[in-house]
Amino acid sequence: MTDGTAAGAEAGALHQALVAALALQAEWGADEALEAAPIDRTALLARGGPATAPDARAARPEPPGPGPAPAPGPTRAPIPGPGAPPPAASRAAALADAAQDLAALREAIAAFDGSPLRETATNLVFADGAAESGLMLIGEAPGADEDRLGRPFVGQSGQLLDRMLASVGIRRETDFYITNILPWRPPGNRTPTDAEVLLFLPFLLRHIALIRPRLLVLLGGSSAKALLRSREGITRLRGRWHQVTLSDGIQLPALATLHPAYLLRTPAAKREAWADLLQLRRRIDGG
Ligand code: URA
Numbered sequence: 001m002t003d004g005t006a007a008g009a010e011a012g013a014l015h016q017a018l019v020a021a022l023a024l025q026a027e028w029g030a031d032e033a034l035e036a037a038p039i040d041r042t043a044l045l046a047r048g049g050p051a052t053a054p055d056a057r058a059a060r061p062e063p064p065g066p067g068p069a070p071a072p073g074p075t076r077a078p079i080p081g082p083g084a085p086p087p088a089a090s091r092a093a094a095l096a097d098a099a100q101d102l103a104a105l106r107e108a109i110a111a112f113d114g115s116p117l118r119e120t121a122t123n124l125v126f127a128d129g130a131a132e133s134g135l136m137l138i139g140e141a142p143g144a145d146e147d148r149l150g151r152p153f154v155g156q157s158g159q160l161l162d163r164m165l166a167s168v169g170i171r172r173e174t175d176f177y178i179t180n181i182l183p184w185r186p187p188g189n190r191t192p193t194d195a196e197v198l199l200f201l202p203f204l205l206r207h208i209a210l211i212r213p214r215l216l217v218l219l220g221g222s223s224a225k226a227l228l229r230s231r232e233g234i235t236r237l238r239g240r241w242h243q244v245t246l247s248d249g250i251q252l253p254a255l256a257t258l259h260p261a262y263l264l265r266t267p268a269a270k271r272e273a274w275a276d277l278l279q280l281r282r283r284i285d286g287g
Pocket of ligand 1 (some may be wrong): 153
């Protein structure tokens with residue numbers, strides 16, 4: 001209950017965030033402390049406000065494919081090889097560079113015919129959330145629900161991601177923007193190939209440059225390895241802040257974390273994901 005005043009609304013939002021945090025912990029069966037000292041969530045959420053990321057002009061996934069669940073360890077990392085890029089890659093780079101705003105970038109991706117993924121997908125999945133928030137999350141590729149609705153992270157894992165973030169006061173409507181490496185669903189929800197990641201990387205880098213977030217969150221191995229140009233698996237990359245370098249040399253702090261689809265398959269890993277979330281919240285709060 002709030003009293004209709006600004007203070008009342010703030011108290012209501014704080015209450016909502018605390019309830020979300022408690023609900024998530026109950027859902028996850030949290031029964032042990034992760035941090036050395038207890039966290040005063042009222043203070044934590046009140047400081048930044050549950051719906052704002054002050055340090056940030058400031059970021060949902062799809063259930064795993066029908067096949068066996070991939071481990072979070074090494075998958076196919078995009079390692080640029082020597083030699084000239086194939087024509088489709090040059091066209092992707094030129095189209096991406098020419099896009100001066102988000103609408104133009106979306107159009108350029110929709111028009112790009114260099115990948116067969118466009119032919120098998122139903123809808124382009126561009127992005128969702130608050131472009132001005134300063135926080136940008138990057139997943140792997142749309143799944144069936146995203147392909148059907150044309151929005152990223154609206155399936156089961158996206159809903160989990162939203163609940164996790166809400167538990168630390170970060171909401172899609174106001175506090176984060178989210179996209180994927182691939183804008184088209186790979187058939188059968190398979191993991192993107194290195195070639196697909198490389199082909200669409202110029203569009204993603206341009207997307208990041210146009211959004212110019214203060215902070216990036218890389219969800220899962222494909223995203224982390226592609227943007228960090230790393231061969232390391234997500235279990236080694238997660239939980240740390242890295243730098244993503246854009247084509248103009250600008251560096252952005254990026255937190256690598258586990259993909260929510262992996263968390264759905266591997267509940268024990270939620271412990272690490274929770275630690276990463278707390279780290280993100282602290283950074284947003286200026287810590
Ligand atoms: N998984 C992702 O990586 N992205 C989505 O949009 C949905 C599921």
